Amino acid sequence: MxxxxxxxxxxxxxxxxxxxxxxxxxxxAGIMSAWEMTWEFKRNIYCSENGKSISSCKDLSNPRFRELIQSYLDSQQRHPNVDSLEEYSHYFSIAYRSESDRRAYIEEKISSAExxxxxxxxxxxxxxxxxxxxxxxxxxxxxxxxxxxxxxxxxxxxxxxxxxxxxxxxxxxxxxxxxxxxxxxxxxxxxxxxxxxxxxxxxxxxxxxxxxxxxxxxxxxxxxxxxxxxxxxxxxxxxxxxxxxxxxxxxxxxxxxxxxxxxxxxxxxxxxxxxxxxxxxxxxxxxxxxxxxxxxxxxxxxxxxxxxxxMLERRSPVSLEPSNQETDIIRFNAFKVLSVPQSVYLFDCDIGGVGEVKDRIAHCNKVLATRVSGGVLAFGDRDEIASVFSIKEKNSISVQPFKVKDYKTSEYFLLYQVIEKIFCSRLPLKSYQNKNGLTLYIDPDSKNLALFNPLINALKTKFENSPKINGKTPGLNRYWSESIQLRIEERMDALWLIVNPVVYIEQGERNWDDPRYVKQEDFRKKRLGSRYNKQADDIFSAWAVCLGLDHHHSNRSVTFKAFKEDIAVNPTIEFSTVSSFSNRG
CATH class of the missing domain: 3.40.50.1220 (TPP-binding domain)
Structure with missing residues (x-):
């Protein structure tokens, strides 16, 4: 739903x-989650039992500290498995033995709530x-x-x-x-x-x-x-x-x-x-x-x-002006959509829902289409559209304004098709789309990974000089690759392309009782968990370069066309190449 x-x-x-x-x-409101509290309990137990100061492992966002603490607790063989349902209550009762101590702890944590x-x-x-x-x-x-x-x-x-x-x-x-x-x-x-x-x-x-x-x-x-x-x-x-x-x-x-x-x-x-x-x-x-x-x-x-x-009026539009001043606090993973396709074909034909339209155009390189209540919306070559959808009278394929803000789910689906076509034509990428947006991952058959060199460089650490960007997972031996989730959102009277670097793993049964599946998900978790601010920013920037959204190479904006051919209704999207950021105003 x-x-x-x-x-x-x-x-x-x-x-x-x-x-x-x-x-x-x-x-x-500034109140710690149960997961965060649980790691505080674990740290306090570890430090007290090993003669360590709390400050020696203060940063619990660092997976190395968490691994050190968890390794010790696992060696005791008297604690629940990591991330199990029993962890919170188990470690709370050890870290704070009396009810009054537990109440004092909770009171301290919620006292500064806003x-x-x-x-x-x-x-x-x-x-x-x-x-x-x-x-x-x-x-x-x-x-x-x-x-x-x-x-x-x-x-x-x-x-x-x-x-x-x-x-x-x-x-x-x-x-x-x-x-x-x-x-x-x-x-x-x-x-x-x-x-x-x-x-x-x-x-x-x-x-x-x-x-x-x-x-x-x-x-x-x-x-x-x-x-x-x-x-x-x-x-x-x-x-x-x-x-x-x-x-x-x-x-x-x-x-x-x-x-x-x-x-x-x-x-x-x-x-x-x-x-x-x-x-x-x-x-x-x-x-x-x-x-x-x-x-x-x-x-x-x-x-x-x-x-x-x-409280709503406190929000102000996000500035897109690049600046070297110290007021640039947080960089966001969003690029403003400066313009969207202006025209789209609309026609009626004897066809079912979105899935049937998708099947019809699956092997057609010059047509993007989706089903709407008023018929079928499509971009591309009119002759090919008429052929694919068995339309005898091409004049019945009319041109309509494309107003994405007025459209709902099906029309957004068509816009995602355009974005998919643009980036998958530029790079050896595969894709799938769901309710969360569009996911692009590296084609497992691609032999030209050099196109992803900016990403490979961003993934380098002092411990790994030749990082992999795809391969097979431990456990279930499924295909994985570095990937991005793309989502179009309307915020502050504008459309934004949200770019979220993630790790793609080939779809399959989710079974937490299978130790192979657990090993696979641990692999994903560890790969993402070690990406702190600088490397996360570098990875985001690398994807921007690969996608052609980097302002160092394309000035302040870049315009993409879905089809290389000279087609009448060829959808065009213009993106700002300056990712949004917050400042002190």
Missing amino acids: ELSSFLRTYKTRAKNIHWFIGAGASAN IKFSHRVMAALIGLGVCKAIWTTNFDSVIEESWQSLGLPISKLHIASIGNAIKASQCIREDRFPLYVKLHGDFQSSNLKNTKSELLEQDRDFRNALIELVGSRFGFAFVGYSGRDDSIMSVFEEIISKANNDYPGLFWFNRTGAPVVPRVYELIETAQKKGIDAHVIDIPSFDELMLNLYKYLNDELMDFEDYLQP
Whole structure:
């Protein structure tokens, strides 16, 4: 399911869908994630047991420090496997043995939290009755503070936490909303749920409220939550086992590119088999999700416009002017699209959906096309279009303006075809397209890797002077290569080409129980994990050079045509060759 589809669905079902938020929804407030906390626990254990100072391995973003720490812990043979579901609670209980110490640790971590626009939108949703309840595993008070920042008295928000868990059942039974349920407690509670024994069994009142009262009436939208708590996942598995196909839905938001816990997929698949509207939905971030909700539900949230709009107005357009001043802080992996194709062919023909059109043009070098509600949109040679689609009257193939901002998914698909044609004609690349955009990877049959010399040079380190850019993975022996994900996004009234260097691995079955698959994914993780700022920037720059987007060779902009031949409707795209960056203004 696409985010746009969810927005339309949510507008209709909002009062029947509760939100379930996890640590990811608080990360932008400056609160550490469970993964980051887990590595702090590991480091503290390692340093205390080996007579080391914390500062000796302070930078936990460095994989060498993490490998050193993990190697020691693995040698003890009494700890869970790395990245397993049990790690957080296991290491927390060792690093901080008493409940009061754990509470003090959590309080310190959340004390500097700063509420954001996204948190205010979430508070506004329940404040205006758009949705009725939010459930969370978080300890912080970000939602409560956001509620008050909207000018709402805290007494109007029904809060159920450890110690008054029965309040959740009472509020739901008596239809007293809005309700905010803190399943693991508040940092001020005398009983926080953090360790394995504490997390093993949710309070009976919370469990009863979820299964018996909520589960039969309300669906859920999950955001920022990994699905790693067995006690909570078992509750939702029971809810789905009892639900029928008129259940309001289960919508699990996942950050684009991040792995999804297998148990989450199993929950969604179980729901789908019962005819329930259940989906994993990729989003760039919690902020982007809330921004899209705010825009789409603007009429419903109008009462809080004065509180929400000023936070949006703080954003300013990204400058594209190159500068050597110290104010250049962060370089972004985005190139502005200065112009897009102006014209496109439109015609009607007896053909099915997008897939059928794709099959029809698969072996045609002079036609790009996709299906839309009004017929077929196409770029290329009119004679060849008529031949491929069996159109007898070429005059029925009319020329229309191509206005990409007015178009939806199918039209973007056509624009991606143009970009694919441009770059795959320039370099020996293969491609595949999905809902996340376009992925370009090195052709496994290519013998001319010299075209990627800028990339090879960028990958060099003092430990590796002749880096590989493709090959076979350990474990499953699948083809891999350096690659890029390309995505077109509209931001600040402009189109942008987002270029994200990644590692491509040949598609195949995903089975985390297979040690060969685990070895393959470890290979991907280690290859990407060691790329710090300078090398990441060098790799991005290298791809820009390879693609022809480097301003040192092409001045301030570059224009590409999809077809080398002189064709009437030959799609042309102009990109800025200066990648965007932030500055202090």
